[in-house]
Amino acid sequence: MAAKTFDEMLSGADGGIRKAYEGVKRWLDGTSPERLDATRAEVDLFYRRHGITFGAYGAAEGSETTIPFDIIPRVIAWDEWEYLHKGLVQRVRALNAFLADAYGEREICRAGVIPEQQVLMNAEFVAMAQGLELPGGVHAHIAGIDLVRVGEKDFYVLEDNVRTPSGVSYVLENREVMMRLAPELFSAMRVLPVADYTEELLQTLRSVSFSDDVEPNVVLLTPGHYNSAYFEHAFLADEMGIELVEGSDLFVDEGRVYMRTPRGPQRVDVIYRRVDDAFLDPLAMRPDSYLGVAGLLGAVRAGRVNIVNALGNGVADDKSTYTYVPEMVRFYLGETPILQNVPTWRGDRSDDLKYILEHLPEIVVKEVHGSGGKGMLVGVTSSKKEIAEFAELVKARPENYIAQPTLALSTCPTFVAKGVAPRHVDLRPFVLSGRKITIVPGGLTRVALKEGSLVVNSSQGGGTKDTWVLAPDA
Amino acid sequence: MLSSTAQNLYWMGRYLQRAKTTARLIEATQRMALQSSGKEAEGVVAIFGMEDEFRQSQSREGQTQRQGRKLSDLVDFLAFDESNPSSIISSIGAARRNAREERNNITVDVWESLNSLWLELSAKVRGKRTNLDRGALIESAKKQAVMIFGAAQVTLLRDEAYNFFQLGAFLERGDNTARILDVKYHRLLPDGRPHSESLDYFAWSEVLACIGAVRTYRRIYRSALDPMKVAELMMLRRDVPRSVHHCLWMVDLSMRELADIYGTHGEADRLAGELHARLRYARIDQVFEIGLARFLGSVRDDIATLSEEIGRQFLLD
Numbered sequence: 001m002a003a004k005t006f007d008e009m010l011s012g013a014d015g016g017i018r019k020a021y022e023g024v025k026r027w028l029d030g031t032s033p034e035r036l037d038a039t040r041a042e043v044d045l046f047y048r049r050h051g052i053t054f055g056a057y058g059a060a061e062g063s064e065t066t067i068p069f070d071i072i073p074r075v076i077a078w079d080e081w082e083y084l085h086k087g088l089v090q091r092v093r094a095l096n097a098f099l100a101d102a103y104g105e106r107e108i109c110r111a112g113v114i115p116e117q118q119v120l121m122n123a124e125f126v127a128m129a130q131g132l133e134l135p136g137g138v139h140a141h142i143a144g145i146d147l148v149r150v151g152e153k154d155f156y157v158l159e160d161n162v163r164t165p166s167g168v169s170y171v172l173e174n175r176e177v178m179m180r181l182a183p184e185l186f187s188a189m190r191v192l193p194v195a196d197y198t199e200e201l202l203q204t205l206r207s208v209s210f211s212d213d214v215e216p217n218v219v220l221l222t223p224g225h226y227n228s229a230y231f232e233h234a235f236l237a238d239e240m241g242i243e244l245v246e247g248s249d250l251f252v253d254e255g256r257v258y259m260r261t262p263r264g265p266q267r268v269d270v271i272y273r274r275v276d277d278a279f280l281d282p283l284a285m286r287p288d289s290y291l292g293v294a295g296l297l298g299a300v301r302a303g304r305v306n307i308v309n310a311l312g313n314g315v316a317d318d319k320s321t322y323t324y325v326p327e328m329v330r331f332y333l334g335e336t337p338i339l340q341n342v343p344t345w346r347g348d349r350s351d352d353l354k355y356i357l358e359h360l361p362e363i364v365v366k367e368v369h370g371s372g373g374k375g376m377l378v379g380v381t382s383s384k385k386e387i388a389e390f391a392e393l394v395k396a397r398p399e400n401y402i403a404q405p406t407l408a409l410s411t412c413p414t415f416v417a418k419g420v421a422p423r424h425v426d427l428r429p430f431v432l433s434g435r436k437i438t439i440v441p442g443g444l445t446r447v448a449l450k451e452g453s454l455v456v457n458s459s460q461g462g463g464t465k466d467t468w469v470l471a472p473d474a
Numbered sequence: 475m476l477s478s479t480a481q482n483l484y485w486m487g488r489y490l491q492r493a494k495t496t497a498r499l500i501e502a503t504q505r506m507a508l509q510s511s512g513k514e515a516e517g518v519v520a521i522f523g524m525e526d527e528f529r530q531s532q533s534r535e536g537q538t539q540r541q542g543r544k545l546s547d548l549v550d551f552l553a554f555d556e557s558n559p560s561s562i563i564s565s566i567g568a569a570r571r572n573a574r575e576e577r578n579n580i581t582v583d584v585w586e587s588l589n590s591l592w593l594e595l596s597a598k599v600r601g602k603r604t605n606l607d608r609g610a611l612i613e614s615a616k617k618q619a620v621m622i623f624g625a626a627q628v629t630l631l632r633d634e635a636y637n638f639f640q641l642g643a644f645l646e647r648g649d650n651t652a653r654i655l656d657v658k659y660h661r662l663l664p665d666g667r668p669h670s671e672s673l674d675y676f677a678w679s680e681v682l683a684c685i686g687a688v689r690t691y692r693r694i695y696r697s698a699l700d701p702m703k704v705a706e707l708m709m710l711r712r713d714v715p716r717s718v719h720h721c722l723w724m725v726d727l728s729m730r731e732l733a734d735i736y737g738t739h740g741e742a743d744r745l746a747g748e749l750h751a752r753l754r755y756a757r758i759d760q761v762f763e764i765g766l767a768r769f770l771g772s773v774r775d776d777i778a779t780l781s782e783e784i785g786r787q788f789l790l791d
Contacts (some may be wrong), residue, residue, distance in 0.1 A: 042610070105788070179508045180609050186508040187545060193509035196675045199698065215696065241692025 004470040006410040020077040023188035038434040068463035087338035092431045097332035099139035103129045124314025135208040139310035143431040149410040156342045160317040169232035174466040179423040190471040192441040198239035204434035209269040216269035219243045223291045252295030257305040319368045347398035356403040365403045424448045442467035480638045481790040482572040487642025489569035495650040497616035501597045502683035522560040524740040554599045581629040638729040648721030655708045668702040685716040706758040719753035726750035744785035
């Protein structure tokens with residue numbers, strides 16, 4: 001792992017500007033500070049006017065906030081993207097093969113590659129999903145793979161998100177904002193467009209219907225407008241021209257799912273659900289859920305309606321399964337993994353646990369089922385007291401934790417109060433799997449706006465950037 | 475009411491609509507150019523038949539040094555060039571002159587919203603160009619034009635004057651949609667046949683964006699972009715407020731209102747009714763049998779004739 005932080009603009013050969021960033025550099029040098037300030041001031045206004053907001057659960061009306069957007073784009077050269085694209089396709093194919101296997105014969109366990117208890121004893125394992133035969137064998141239709149970069153050629157997968165990954169609306173809106181606010185920057189280089197994501201998403205959703213209907217009815221199921229990602233749900237439904245439904249808009253009759261409309265019940269073939277597994281069906285999962293549809297999972301099992309992503313995908317993306325993904329690539333595809341995992345110590349292995357407890361001040365410890373940057377310890381930026389407290393948590397439930405070395409995440413030039421300064425970034429590309437696999441170039445770049453911070457989550461003070469993949473001839 | 479009042483309101487409707495169309499066209503074209511190679515951008519001047527004027531404006535300013543700046547030149551020409559009669563600034567200026575002469579015949583809401591748009595535009599366009607945020611100004615012009623139409627809808631007395639305003643606005647809008655479809659369609663599919671293999675998603679969504687109907691398309695068809703459906707939506711859908719059919723339906727309605735008020739019937743009434751019926755009963759497969767270019771050509775010619783006949787019938791000239 002690189003000791004010195006890799007800056008995506010400045011770490012060129014001989015300390016020069018990297019080629020992909022030459023256009024950005026010229027733009028930064030050639031635009032007056034007043035013009036840049038004016039442009040930045042417009043951004044927040046733009047997001048508020050468009051209602052692109054992020055509201056936490058229970059927030060009062062009107063208290064939505066916008067996720068900070070940084071107007072300096074993050075640039076990826078074509079050959080870098082080509083490599084990432086290959087690696088992402090491979091990884092998601094393996095994850096899908098694993099999910100089909102985990103809820104099928106579990107051959108990977110019988111072959112001794114992954115212990116069976118890793119699957120069966122996993123809190124995210126959903127027994128009801130066993131034996132499901134899904135169209136195309138696809139379970140993870142929409143995958144968000146979090147990548148970090150530490151050097152010119154070193155990318156690592158930080159985590160896989162195959163439940164209900166969010167953030168793609170920011171990819172699309174960030175691009176709209178950039179085209180609107182800095183059109184001159186686009187003429188300096190040729191950037192691959194992203195606006196066809198919703199078209200590809202709709203085709204993916206339709207391609208996994210159980211029915212042979214040429215125009216299957218697809219809906220988007222949202223937990224409702226109190227959900228922090230509600231804007232994204234409404235945005236995607238609108239872009240695709242499909243209905244945005246809540247649990248109460250749907251019902252199950254004789255094993256089929258219908259939506260209530262003034263014309264009477266209309267059959268639903270595919271549900272793009274942004275509701276977690278536990279809340280999907282009060283008959284099968286949590287009985288106190290008002291967000292789901294009674295009988296939904298029965299209809300799924302009967303092959304009458306497909307839900308996207310599939311039930312029980314959590315077994316493939318929790319942080320303890322993560323360590324096995326390179327093995328999955330070898331086992332199912334017979335290929336060498338293209339994308340690397342971050343070396344990971346597992347709390348449930350006694351040697352690893354010993355190492356974790358001895359090295360807390362220099363490593364990062366995460367909860368196996370945690371997300372959103374919570375329940376984790378970043379040793380280098382924590383106090384002795386915080387480290388001591390966290391050590392007790394780990395000792396109490398070692399199997400609940402994994403640990404990784406502190407990665408020197410790459411930095412990108414970012415606007416901060418004092419001007420332009422490097423800030424750490426990650427990247428979440430969105431991989432669509434239906435009858436084929438498509439990835440819209442780039443993905444969501446999250447940036448840690450606090451100096452030196454490595455936590456990019458929006459709930460922890462992170463922002464976003466537009467991500468540019470340059471065309472091959474650029 | 476005087477014929478001169480009728481004339482002013484008719485042209486106020488036309489110019490205001492033209493400004494709105496141009497603003498939308500610029501946004502769609504620019505978006506398209508930023509997402510692809512940008513070759514298509516110049517095609518936009520063909521929609522207003524302004525190719526020669528644009529080339530002239532380019533050569534005036536010394537073509538050679540300006541190669542890399544084609545797109546912003548184009549935006550300036552379409553939005554802020556007062557020598558271009560279809561530019562946003564020219565159209566808003568003309569609409570304002572019409573409105574100013576008829577201040578006693580329109581409401582304060584309509585006059586003030588139009589006047590403040592013109593004041594903002596002319597101040598910014600005549601100010602220092604280097605600091606001009608073109609995108610913001612065009613967006614603002616589009617939004618304010620929408621609000622002026624809204625003010626007209628909620629405040630104008632439904633009398634003769636209102637019907638002349640409506641006539642102008644919808645005749646212009648129908649003509650604009652027909653032009654956009656005509657020019658764009660044949661740039662993308664020069665042989666006029668709606669085959670859909672190797673379809674350029676971005677190019678076709680841009681065609682829809684020119685009339686602000688990308689999401690409308692999804693809502694109606696719930697399927698991938700298809701050139702024939704794009705043509706159907708823009709020409710024949712009665713429920714799409716910028717379709718040629720919808721506009722000519724509104725034109726026909728206003729003509730009937732005027733016929734009721736004046737008790738007159740003439741060639742303009744006949745032609746308005748005939749055009750409306752032609753769009754209303756056309757089927758998209760038949761349109762393509764005739765040939766889209768031929769069909770659109772005859773519609774556009776007849777809209778032009780209708781405009782002349784309205785002038786003749788109501789002594790506007």
